[in-house]
Amino acid sequence: MNAFCSLAGESPAVSVLVSLNIRPYVSAVSAMTDVFKAEGGSPSVFFMADFPGKSQKILKEKLGKAGGQIFVAVGPEAARFLWTHFQDRPSPVIYTMVLNPEQISAGPAPRCGIPLQIPVQAQVRLIGRTLPGVKRIGLLYDPKYNTAFFNRARESATIEGLQIVPLEISSKKEIPGLLEKEWASVDCLWMIPDRTIISESVIQYIIKESLLNKTPVIGYNRFFYESGAALSFIFDYETLGVQTARLVLSIAGGEPCRENDPEFQVWPNRRVIEKLGLAYAEDPEP
Structure with a gap:
C-alpha cells in the first residue's frame, strides 16, 4: 500500500495551496505533482489568486472538506492562510519555499517543512x-x-x-x-x-x-x-518541489514532522x- 492509499482511500491525500501564480512556485508544484502521481496519488492544487477577497471563505470551505488530508503550503501567503485556519487539525500543515516561517506563524514556530533559507x-x-x-x-x-x-x-x-x-x-x-x-x-x-x-x-x-x-x-x-x-x-525550484514531495510522503508513511534544510547549489x-x-x-x- 502506498502512502496515498494509507491516508485517504479514494480521496486525494494531499491538498496543495499556492501563494502566487509565479514561475518558481509553479515549477515546484509541477515537480511535486509528478512525484505524487508516481506514487499513485492525485493531489488537489489551489491557487490563492483564484480566491481573491471575500471569496477566500470559499477556499476555506473547499480545503475544510479535505478531511484527513495533508496540507502543503507553497509560499508565505499560503502558509499564513493554512496556519490561521487549519493549525488545530490533527493532520499536519507542511510548508515549503517560505523565508523565515517563524515570523509568519502567530503561534509556536512551525517545524514541519522546508524553509527557503540555507543554514x-x-x-x-x-x-x-x-x-x-x-x-x-x-x-x-x-x-x-x-x-x-x-x-x-x-x-x-x-x-x-x-x-x-x-x-x-x-x-x-x-x-x-x-x-x-x-x-x-x-x-x-x-x-x-x-x-x-x-x-x-x-x-x-x-x-x-x-x-x-x-x-x-x-x-x-x-x-x-x-x-x-x-x-x-x-535554489532549483523543481528540486525543492521534489524534496517537498518526499517529505510529504515520509510523513504520510508515519515519519514525524520536522524541518528540513533546503537542497541548494553553489x-x-x-x-x-x-x-x-x-x-x-x-x-x-x-
Whole structure:
C-alpha cells in the first residue's frame, strides 16, 4: 500500500495551496505533482489568486472538506492562510519555499517543512572554503531585519577561522557612503535577503562598485550570478518541489514532522573569479 492509499482511500491525500501564480512556485508544484502521481496519488492544487477577497471563505470551505488530508503550503501567503485556519487539525500543515516561517506563524514556530533559507553555518563554510583567500566577510544588512542572521554568521565564522565585518544600513541611501568607507576592511561582500536592500537596481549598483574595487560579491540567487557576483547560492525550484514531495510522503508513511534544510547549489562565476585574480577551490571540503 502506498502512502496515498494509507491516508485517504479514494480521496486525494494531499491538498496543495499556492501563494502566487509565479514561475518558481509553479515549477515546484509541477515537480511535486509528478512525484505524487508516481506514487499513485492525485493531489488537489489551489491557487490563492483564484480566491481573491471575500471569496477566500470559499477556499476555506473547499480545503475544510479535505478531511484527513495533508496540507502543503507553497509560499508565505499560503502558509499564513493554512496556519490561521487549519493549525488545530490533527493532520499536519507542511510548508515549503517560505523565508523565515517563524515570523509568519502567530503561534509556536512551525517545524514541519522546508524553509527557503540555507543554514548560515553552511554558507559561511562554503564561502571560506570555495574562496580560500577570503578571511574578512563584509555582511551588508539592516539590523531591523537581520540581526539574528548576523549573530549566527559571526558565531559560524569564528568556528571557521573567519571574520564577519558588519555593514549596517537602515536605508538604501546609506549604501554608497558605507561601501566607500569599508572597501579596505573586507575581502568580499556578502549579500543576503533583506527588505531594505532587495532591489534589482541596488544589487546591480553594488556589484558594479564591488568589481571596480576588486571585491567579490556573494549572492543568493540566479540574478546575482548573471549580474556578476563571484559566488551565488542557488535554489532549483523543481528540486525543492521534489524534496517537498518526499517529505510529504515520509510523513504520510508515519515519519514525524520536522524541518528540513533546503537542497541548494553553489554557482561560482569563474569569469569574475579569474578577472579578480581570486584563489578558488573547485571542490571544497564540506
